[in-house]
Amino acid sequence: MTKEEIQNGSLLVNEVKQLIAHSREKVASTVSAEITQLYWLVGKHLNDEILKNSPAEYGKQIVNALPQQLTLEYGAGWSRKQLLHCIRCASIFKDEQIVSALRRQLTWTHIKTIIYLDDELKRYQVPTNANGKGAISISWDKLKVTVPVAV
Numbered sequence: 001m002t003k004e005e006i007q008n009g010s011l012l013v014n015e016v017k018q019l020i021a022h023s024r025e026k027v028a029s030t031v032s033a034e035i036t037q038l039y040w041l042v043g044k045h046l047n048d049e050i051l052k053n054s055p056a057e058y059g060k061q062i063v064n065a066l067p068q069q070l071t072l073e074y075g076a077g078w079s080r081k082q083l084l085h086c087i088r089c090a091s092i093f094k095d096e097q098i099v100s101a102l103r104r105q106l107t108w109t110h111i112k113t114i115i116y117l118d119d120e121l122k123r124y125q126v127p128t129n130a131n132g133k134g135a136i137s138i139s140w141d142k143l144k145v146t147v148p149v150a151v
Contacts, residue, residue: 029104036103036111039082043090046083063087088115 046066051059063083070078092115093099102111 032107033103036106036108037099039086039108040089040093040096040099040103042083043086043088046087047090051087085112085115 046063050062054062064080067078067080067083089099089111093102106114
């Protein structure tokens with residue numbers, strides 16, 4: 001092999017690696033968005049069908065019993081605490097369009113952080129990392145979410 005062939009081969013390998021890495025990132029992002037949508041739908045269903053249309057005690061019994069059944073069927077990740085996160089998310093974000101915009105830009109972990117902020121105005125700007133650089137900016141009226149990169 002000539003030096004040029006080796007260099008071209010190395011370049012080709014790096015380009016293919018970049019394509020694979022980019023595709024993996026897109027898959028991970030898509031999965032994250034779908035999981036967030038699922039959690040919101042579960043919370044909305046529990047809010048609409050069980051908690052609001054049933055006596056309070058019955059709703060509590062469902063929320064306490066459902067995690068055991070879901071865990072048996074689907075494995076870990078469906079704890080009572082997780083269901084409460086789902087319910088809270090659906091309570092805070094009632095409009096599916098808002099959730100749709102959020103899920104494409106933020107992870108479930110980001111959304112969980114936002115839904116537990118007491119001050120509604122604080123939900124508009126949340127630090128994206130521990131050192132406070134960058135911010136999540138949410139425009140509710142336009143259903144637009146931006147995450148500026150400030151490195």
